[in-house]
Amino acid sequence: MNLPNKITVSRIILVPLLMIFMIPIPDATVNFPLLKFLKDEMLAFNRFVNGTGNYIAAFIFILAASTDGVDGYIARKHKLVTALGKFLDPIADKLLITAALIALVQNExxxxxxxxxxxxxxxxxxxxxxxxxxxxxxxxxxxxxxxxxxxxxxxxxxxxxxxxxxxxxxxxxxxxxxxxxxxxxxxxxxxxxxxxxxxxxxxxxx
Structure with a gap:
């Protein structure tokens, strides 16, 4: 896998990380009996997400969005354009913006x-x-x-x-x-x- 494709894949990998810091752990999971031993930790994590999570999510989002165009520029400049890159690049863009929008809707x-x-x-x-x-x-x-x-x-x-x-x-x-x-x-x-x-x-x- 060449450098442009690695950059594109890294943008995809950042999507679930973005969601982690945007959406608190659901109450059903926090109160699930089999996970009772982790309840305090999950509640603490939710407080963190509700407090400063959005700022971390913003950093992740801006970082991921900033790579949009970089991968394509490198691929064209160094003649590293591949079928895989053409397939992954638009998917990475759509996943990033879709994930952020859905999380913003859930957070009202x-x-x-x-x-x-x-x-x-x-x-x-x-x-x-x-x-x-x-x-x-x-x-x-x-x-x-x-x-x-x-x-x-x-x-x-x-x-x-x-x-x-x-x-x-x-x-x-x-x-x-x-x-x-x-x-x-x-x-x-x-x-x-x-x-x-x-x-x-x-x-x-x-």
Missing amino acids: VITGWAAMIIISRELLVTGFRSIAAAEGQVIAANKSGKVKMVLQTVAVSVCLLENWPFSLITDIPIGAYLMFLAVIVTIYSGIDFFVKNGKILRSGNK
Whole structure:
């Protein structure tokens, strides 16, 4: 496995670690009779997660998100592009953003609608790219898609950090507004993607 693919895999590995620091251990598990000997430790861990876990999760998320593009750049520059890399890279991106969104919904930081719209767009575009690949065509990311990814990353990061550093100067829920903006741009980028690439799907149905 070459370096770009290792970077991509590391992004996937960080996903469950992200979830560990975002979602407390369920009460059913904490109170499970066979795990009674670990109850104090689990309660202590939950207090830690509820207290500072989001900040650690934010660091993990930002670290993982920062590798997006690095693996592709290295692969192209050193001619290390592989079929495995093309397969894993978009999956790693989708897993990261999906995991963060689901955890934020569970923690009641964002609405289920926001997560559903963003995740649906990613799944539809990924499926479309698979169809295009079967037709021997590679669809490059458009500008609106790149802006969408940046906005999603910033919005999730600010939500995880509980509006820091904006909370130092205002009580306005900047994270919520950024997430709303990310949803709007996500919808626009999805429409833009399908309008520009719909001919591929139509040609595949002929």
